[in-house]
Amino acid sequence: MTDSERHDFDVVVIGAGGAGLRAAIEARQAGARTALVCKSLLGKAHTVMAEGGIAAALSNVWPQDNWEVHFRDTMRGGKMLNNWRMAQIHALEAPDRVLELEEWGALFDRTADGRILQRDFGGHRYARLAHVGDRTGLEMIRALQHRAVSIGVDVFMECKIVRLLQDDAGAVNGAVGFWRESGGFVTFGAKAVVIATGGLGKAWKFTTNSWECTGDGMALALWAGADLIDMEAIQFHPTGMVWPPSARGLLVTEGVRGDGGVLKDRDGERFMFNYISPFFAAETASSIEEADQWYGNKVDFRRPPELLPRDEVARAINSEVKAGRGSPHGGVFLDIASRRTPEEIRRLLPSMYHQFKQLADIDITTTPMEVGPTCHYAMGGVRVEADTEETTVTGLYCAGEAAGGMHGSNRLGGNSLSDLVVFGRRAGASAAARALAGPGRVEISEAQVSEVVRHATFYLDNEGTEDSYAVHRELQETMQDLVGIIRVETELLQAREKLIELAARASKCTVEGGPRFNPGWHLALDLESMLAVSNCTTLSAIERKESRGGHTRDDYPGFSPEFENINMVTRLVGGEYVLTKEPKPQMPDELAKLFAEEVH
Amino acid sequence: MAIDTEPAAVTPPSVPADLPAQDLVMRLWRGDANGGRFVDYSLPPQEGEVVLDVVHRIQATQAPDLAVRWNCKAGKCGSCSAEVNGKPALMCMTRMSTLPTDQPITISPMRAFPIMRDLVTDVSYNFEVAKRIPAFRPRPRDPDGLYRMAQVDIDRGQEFHKCIECFLCQNVCHVVRDHEENKLHYAGPRFFVRLAELEMHPLDTLDRRDYIRREMGIGYCNITKCCTEVCPEEIHITDNAIIPLKERVVDAHYDPIAWLGRKITGRPAPSPAEQAWEFTGAAHAQPPAEVGRGGPPAFEPGEHGPGA
Numbered sequence: 001m002t003d004s005e006r007h008d009f010d011v012v013v014i015g016a017g018g019a020g021l022r023a024a025i026e027a028r029q030a031g032a033r034t035a036l037v038c039k040s041l042l043g044k045a046h047t048v049m050a051e052g053g054i055a056a057a058l059s060n061v062w063p064q065d066n067w068e069v070h071f072r073d074t075m076r077g078g079k080m081l082n083n084w085r086m087a088q089i090h091a092l093e094a095p096d097r098v099l100e101l102e103e104w105g106a107l108f109d110r111t112a113d114g115r116i117l118q119r120d121f122g123g124h125r126y127a128r129l130a131h132v133g134d135r136t137g138l139e140m141i142r143a144l145q146h147r148a149v150s151i152g153v154d155v156f157m158e159c160k161i162v163r164l165l166q167d168d169a170g171a172v173n174g175a176v177g178f179w180r181e182s183g184g185f186v187t188f189g190a191k192a193v194v195i196a197t198g199g200l201g202k203a204w205k206f207t208t209n210s211w212e213c214t215g216d217g218m219a220l221a222l223w224a225g226a227d228l229i230d231m232e233a234i235q236f237h238p239t240g241m242v243w244p245p246s247a248r249g250l251l252v253t254e255g256v257r258g259d260g261g262v263l264k265d266r267d268g269e270r271f272m273f274n275y276i277s278p279f280f281a282a283e284t285a286s287s288i289e290e291a292d293q294w295y296g297n298k299v300d301f302r303r304p305p306e307l308l309p310r311d312e313v314a315r316a317i318n319s320e321v322k323a324g325r326g327s328p329h330g331g332v333f334l335d336i337a338s339r340r341t342p343e344e345i346r347r348l349l350p351s352m353y354h355q356f357k358q359l360a361d362i363d364i365t366t367t368p369m370e371v372g373p374t375c376h377y378a379m380g381g382v383r384v385e386a387d388t389e390e391t392t393v394t395g396l397y398c399a400g401e402a403a404g405g406m407h408g409s410n411r412l413g414g415n416s417l418s419d420l421v422v423f424g425r426r427a428g429a430s431a432a433a434r435a436l437a438g439p440g441r442v443e444i445s446e447a448q449v450s451e452v453v454r455h456a457t458f459y460l461d462n463e464g465t466e467d468s469y470a471v472h473r474e475l476q477e478t479m480q481d482l483v484g485i486i487r488v489e490t491e492l493l494q495a496r497e498k499l500i501e502l503a504a505r506a507s508k509c510t511v512e513g514g515p516r517f518n519p520g521w522h523l524a525l526d527l528e529s530m531l532a533v534s535n536c537t538t539l540s541a542i543e544r545k546e547s548r549g550g551h552t553r554d555d556y557p558g559f560s561p562e563f564e565n566i567n568m569v570t571r572l573v574g575g576e577y578v579l580t581k582e583p584k585p586q587m588p589d590e591l592a593k594l595f596a597e598e599v600h
Numbered sequence: 601m602a603i604d605t606e607p608a609a610v611t612p613p614s615v616p617a618d619l620p621a622q623d624l625v626m627r628l629w630r631g632d633a634n635g636g637r638f639v640d641y642s643l644p645p646q647e648g649e650v651v652l653d654v655v656h657r658i659q660a661t662q663a664p665d666l667a668v669r670w671n672c673k674a675g676k677c678g679s680c681s682a683e684v685n686g687k688p689a690l691m692c693m694t695r696m697s698t699l700p701t702d703q704p705i706t707i708s709p710m711r712a713f714p715i716m717r718d719l720v721t722d723v724s725y726n727f728e729v730a731k732r733i734p735a736f737r738p739r740p741r742d743p744d745g746l747y748r749m750a751q752v753d754i755d756r757g758q759e760f761h762k763c764i765e766c767f768l769c770q771n772v773c774h775v776v777r778d779h780e781e782n783k784l785h786y787a788g789p790r791f792f793v794r795l796a797e798l799e800m801h802p803l804d805t806l807d808r809r810d811y812i813r814r815e816m817g818i819g820y821c822n823i824t825k826c827c828t829e830v831c832p833e834e835i836h837i838t839d840n841a842i843i844p845l846k847e848r849v850v851d852a853h854y855d856p857i858a859w860l861g862r863k864i865t866g867r868p869a870p871s872p873a874e875q876a877w878e879f880t881g882a883a884h885a886q887p888p889a890e891v892g893r894g895g896p897p898a899f900e901p902g903e904h905g906p907g908a
Contacts (some may be wrong), residue, residue, distance in 0.1 A: 041669075042727065043765055044677040102747055105736040105801065107754045107761055114748030132758060138676065139761055150735035157727070181716050210671040244648020250674050355674060358693050359650065469660040513665025516632070517717040520664035 005186040008442070009035040009154070010435035011428070012175060012190035014161050014217060017045035018137070018417060019400025020196030021144035022097075022424030023431065024153045027194075030432035035188060036148065037156045037177065039212050043145045046198050046210045047420065050137025051253035051351060053119055053129025054101075054421075055414030056094035060111055061118045062126035062298060067091040069125055072594050074415060077123040077309045078379070078408020079279075079549040080564065080595075081230065084587040085386035086406040090415070090422050097421040098130050106143040108132055120258040123309040123412040125283070126298055134253045134351045140417055159186060161216070162525060163452040164193060164224045164396070165444055171394035172224060173442040176452040180522060183515020185453050189442045191435035194427045195221055195382065195391075195398040200537075202472075203530040204375035205480035206249035208237055214526040215533035217402040221382045222532055222572055226391040229404040229567045231533065232540035233379035233550040235411055236485045238313035240374025242331035247359045249374040252334065252352060254413040256369075257306045259348050260295060261336035263317065264368065265325040271332070272305035275316035280308055311410040311549050314373040318485055321372065331372035337365055373485055377416065378533075379407040379550055380540070383569065386585075389427035395434060399427035405567075409549025459524040460515055464508035468524040471506050475530060478502065483538050488554040492542045499538060503531050539579045540568035624696070626654055627704040628666070632717045639663075640704060645696065651707065652680050652691035655719075667718035675832060678766030682719050683708045688768045688830045710771040725776075726767050729787050733794055734811060738803040749802045760797035760841060762833040765790065769827035769837055775820045786817035789827035789837050796841035799848060809852035818842070818849055 011027040013020045016038035024036040038045065057070040071091035075082050098116065102108065108130045109117040118127045132139040149155070158180040165174035165187075174189045197217030201209025218228055239252040257263075265271045276284045284305050285291035291304035306313065317332050327333050336345055342365035346353050349364070356362045356369060381404035382391050389397045400420045407415065459468075482495035506528065511521040546560035547553050566581045623642040630639045641658045652670055659666045670680040673692045680691040685699065685706050699705050713721035741747055769789035776782050787795070795812055798804055812818050823846075825838045835841070 040671055040677075041679065041723070044671045044679050046672070048677050048764070049672050049674065099741075099746070103738055103741075105738075105798075105804075107749075107757050107801075109758075110749055110751040110754065114750050115746055132761065135676070135762065138764065142761065146730075146733075146735065149731055155727075181720075181722075210673070210677070212671060245646070246649045246653040247674075351676065358675065359695070360648070361695075467664065469664060473660075511664070517667035517720055518665045519659060519667060 004184060006189065006444075007035060007156075007186065008189040009033045010190070011035070011192050011194065011431045012037060012188045013194040013196055013428070013431075014175065014220070015045070015196035015198060015400070015402070016040075016042055016155070017047035017196065017198050017400060018140055018144060018420030019198075019402075019424035019427070020045070020194070021141065021148050022421045023194045023196055023397075023399055023428030025144065025148050025151065026425045026428030027432040027435075028148070028151050028153045030429060030436065032432035032435050033154075034432075035154045035156060035190070037159050037161060037175070037188065039158065039160050039180070039216070041157050042155050043141055045141060046213055047141045047417070048138045049208065049210065049251060050140070050417050051134040051251060052121055052255040052258065053131030053136045053414045054094070054098055054140065054417035055121065055124060055128050055412065056098045056130060056418055057091060057128060058095050058098060058116055058118060058130065060115045064299065065126040065128060068594055070094070070128065071591070073124050074412060075408065075595070076279075077412040077415075078410050079559070080408065081233070081548060081567075081584065082408030083386055083405035083585060084591060085585065086423070087408075088591065089386060089426075090406060090419060093422045094418040097418065097425065101140060101143050101421070104143045104147040106132075106139050108139070119255060120295070120303075120307065121254055121413040122257065122307040122313065124414065125303075129258070129414040131255070133347070134255050134349045137417060140421075156186075160522060160525065161220065162456045164220050165448050166224060166393075167443065167445075169394070170225060172396040174444050175220075176449050178456065178515075181517050183518065183521075185456075187444060187449050189444050191438045191442060192395050192397065192431035194389075194431050195396065195402050196400045196424060196427070197402050199378045199401040200530065200533045201375045201377075202526070203475055203479045203534045204484075205476040206240065207375040208240060208249060208251040209375070214529045215378075216526070216529045217398065218378075218381055218536075219529035219532040221391055221393065221396060221398060221402075222536070222570075224393050224396060225571070226393045226396060227383040228381060228533075228536050228570045229383045230380035230409065230540065231378070231404075231536040231570055232544050232568060233407075233409040233548075234375060234537065235310055235377040235379060235550045236314045236373040237376035238310055238317050238373055239334055239369075239371040240376075241355075241360065242327070242370050242372045243329040244360055250355065250359070251374070251376070252369060252371050253349070254310070256334055256336050256349060256352060259336065260339040261334055262304070262306050262339065263313070264333040264335055265320050266327055266333070267325070268333075270306075271320055271325070272308070272313065272316055275312065275319070276305050276308070277312060280312065284308060309410055309412060310376075311552075314485060315552060317371070317373055326372075327370040329370050331370040333368040334371045335368040337367060342366070375480075377401060377411055379409060379411050380404040380537070380568075383567075387426070388430040389423055390430060397427040397431045399423040409551060456525060457515070459509050459511045459521055462508070462510045464510040466505045466508040466510065468506070468509045468511065468520050468527055471502055471509065472523055472527055472530070475502050475527070475534065479534055479537075483534070483541055486552050486554050487541055489542065492538055495538045496535075496542065499531060499535050506531060535577050536570040539570055539577055543579055543581065544568055622701075624654060624701055625704040626658060627706045628655070628658070628719065629708040630663075630666070630718050631715065633715055636715070636718075638706065638708075645701070649696045650692055651684055651689075651694045651696060651699075651705070654696060655691060655707065667716070667720045669720045676764060678764030678832075681710055681766045681768050681771065683710060688771050690766055690768075690832050693832060710767070712771040712773070712777045713767075723767055725783050726765070726770060726788070726790060729791050730794075732787075732815065733791060733798070734806055734808050736798055736801065736804055737806040739805050747803055753802045756800055756840060757797050757802075759835055760793050762835055763790065763793055764833060766832060768830045768832065772826040772830050773821075774824065774826065775817075782817070782820065785815070786820050789821070789842065791816065792818060792821070792845055793835060793837055793841045796845045799845065807852070809849050812845065813849045813853055818846055821846075
């Protein structure tokens with residue numbers, strides 16, 4: 001079985017969302033033979049779910065905007081935990097990446113004079129998100145997909161990578177996976193590997209994430225010896241659908257609020273004015289009158305509190321529901337119907353209109369939506385060098401949601417799509433540079449390959465007693481209940497115990513049926529990744545004894561100066577998860593100055 | 601409009617009155633390329649479910665190896681295409697409440713593609729066609745490094761870009777649904793949409809018209825609108841993509857002859873309305889020859905699709 005199929009490339013990119021596609025394009029354009037390996041069909045990655053837009057200081061709508069303002073918004077949104085250099089590169093390069101998408105065929109909505117239109121989003125001082133209605137991710141993935149195919153990137157679809165391969169010195173030199181269709185194994189030899197596998201939301205019960213988001217790349221990197229950082233920082237998007245039950249967690253784009261939608265409690269009161277933290281008070285409107293004028297005049301008025309960063313809004317909604325002021329199905333009301341005409345709503349938010357109409361039988365042009373927080377995004381991830389996206393393992397690069405640092409402890413809406421293309425490009429360039437400078441065909445250890453195959457097929461032959469679906473369900477409940485939006489030490493410790501139990505049970509999974517397109521088997525393997533990242537998240541959450549961004553501790557409310565400059569670093573040492581607190585990189589003075597200036 | 605301020609503290613019952621009291625019977629196709637059969641699964645109904653939810657429940661409780669392809673469960677990725685009671689649809693966007701539950705609900709894989717396993721089909725044909733589409737080739741940017749396009753000039757392109765590549769249109773297109781051999785020289789509705797989007801892109805500089813005629817087989821389409829009917833994104837595939845594409849193709853290829861013909865007969869060119877005649881149930885019996893201005897689409901006699 002081990003010698004059946006092998007492909008050799010200069011660069012192998014794992015994951016075909018925005019970051020993976022952009023990395024593959026860059027590597028291919030640099031002349032590297034490039035493979036793109038993905039768990040689903042090409043073009044189905046979770047990037048298609050991104051709705052609102054791609055943040056870039058193009059200054060098309062507000063000439064006052066520039067990279068420094070974007071940088072500042074991003075750092076403040078991340079509660080200053082961001083890797084400053086990544087945030088700087090991101091703000092500087094995002095406009096070029098957006099224009100490049102246009103050059104590859106993307107059709108963004110236009111301004112009256114024919115340039116790219118930009119929309120408002122939470123935490124962004126100016127209207128900054130290039131968008132296509134509310135299906136920007138789809139537009140982006142198609143443009144990248146067509147580009148990748150047209151320049152000869154080799155695409156390997158419905159292939160799950162199980163483990164990375166490493167040479168004697170520890171450098172990554174390949175990967176082993178299997179075809180979902182046949183269950184047959186395949187070995188990729190590579191001079192450099194890029195991980196671009198996205199997030200880990202499927203470890204939680206209510207999530208916007210698709211089945212693929214099981215933390216595979218973070219786990220692959222961890223198993224290869226890489227560091228993960230700030231895994232406690234999980235973003236709960238404030239507005240997911242809460243009804244019907246089967247649609248619970250589905251994303252309702254922040255574009256609804258960017259385009260004027262407001263949050264109301266069951267009595268119709270705009271409650272966000274009660275939740276303006278001191279950190280944002282200077283830049284947030286204090287009255288409805290001021291807030292409503294901001295849409296047309298961003299210079300003289302401050303932004304509405306509905307457009308505070310996501311962590312703030314999610315906590316506010318959580319509090320309202322807990323206080324008994326929520327909507328009938330345990331959320332709050334998101335009202336665009338009273339703010340925009342039906343025609344505008346259908347034009348600006350066609351997918352949302354469609355989604356509510358079809359799944360909940362609700363017409364959002366006449367009726368407020370019911371929304372509540374849902375697990376959305378991992379700010380933490382694989383630790384990378386800011387300029388090259390190289391991980392702490394030689395030959396291994398990482399970009400997109402799988403990587404950590406860029407977003408600090410909370411990501412601003414719209415900064416994800418731009419992250420994907422900015423750092424996808426850099427990861428692809430770095431990987432290609434290493435590959436093209438290196439020697440010829442890599443030597444792969446057959447013993448390593450055999451071991452991976454033996455491990456992966458174990459579940460098929462196992463005489464165990466556990467079922468992967470049941471273990472997954474318990475993992476989701478554990479993470480939802482004990483490592484959710486509001487955390488407390490006693491529950492986090494419980495979660496850690498439970499994860500040990502679940503890992504033991506997961507190793508006893510037995511799979512019914514054979515290796516051919518068998519979702520029960522795929523889930524057993526995905527569970528390994530989800531358990532690994534859940535452990536890192538829980539461990540980091542226990543140790544960060546403060547509340548910051550996407551990590552809220554009921555027992556440690558508020559920032560702690562002790563943790564302000566600390567990254568939570570998790571790695572595997574001798575099979576054990578080990579956490580160290582390490583100082584984050586310090587911003588140079590000329591950038592630090594931006595934060596001393598008057599906010600408003 | 602005013603928000604509903606009625607305090608509604610009452611939690612809705614877990615099984616509302618409109619749910620059927622008896623168990624659902626789901627009749628799923630199980631098997632592979634070598635054959636298979638329908639298997640019935642019974643399970644209690646739950647509130648607000650879509651077909652994919654029920655399939656997932658069967659997977660989690662009764663048939664853990666049931667193969668089904670899905671990703672987003674929100675109608676945005678186009679992975680979970682199947683035939684629900686014989687009707688091509690996305691399983692994630694088909695609410696159970698829209699289906700009669702007094703009889704088994706049948707779920708079968710898309711028919712136009714080879715079966716991999718259970719509800720999963722081999723859709724690689726589509727990815728092969730995609731590779732053969734001549735890529736976007738934009739004009740240079742304006743001197744300031746930007747491109748300018750009016751919104752009105754990209755509205756149509758944006759409609760085409762809504763395509764989620766669920767391939768339901770390819771599945772129902774009778775040119776390939778029952779004629780595997782046509783896949784060799786026929787791109788199908790999804791890729792006519794793609795080609796139309798490129799041809800109508802304000803920045804594109806490449807002329808693909810001859811290629812579309814010769815290599816993409818646009819002449820095979822006899823505009824029965826089956827593709828338009830099943831499009832979950834409600835793209836007007838036939839009217840907005842295929843017919844204009846056919847017109848452009850014949851403009852490029854046939855215009856001089858048509859011009860000569862009109863000179864000789866003295867007949868005016870047909871109006872757009874005449875070109876785009878609406879098909880009804882008898883559509884498949886109609887010859888494709890009348891489509892477009894100036895003569896039949898270009899394919900060899902005896903090589904055409906099932907409709908002709």
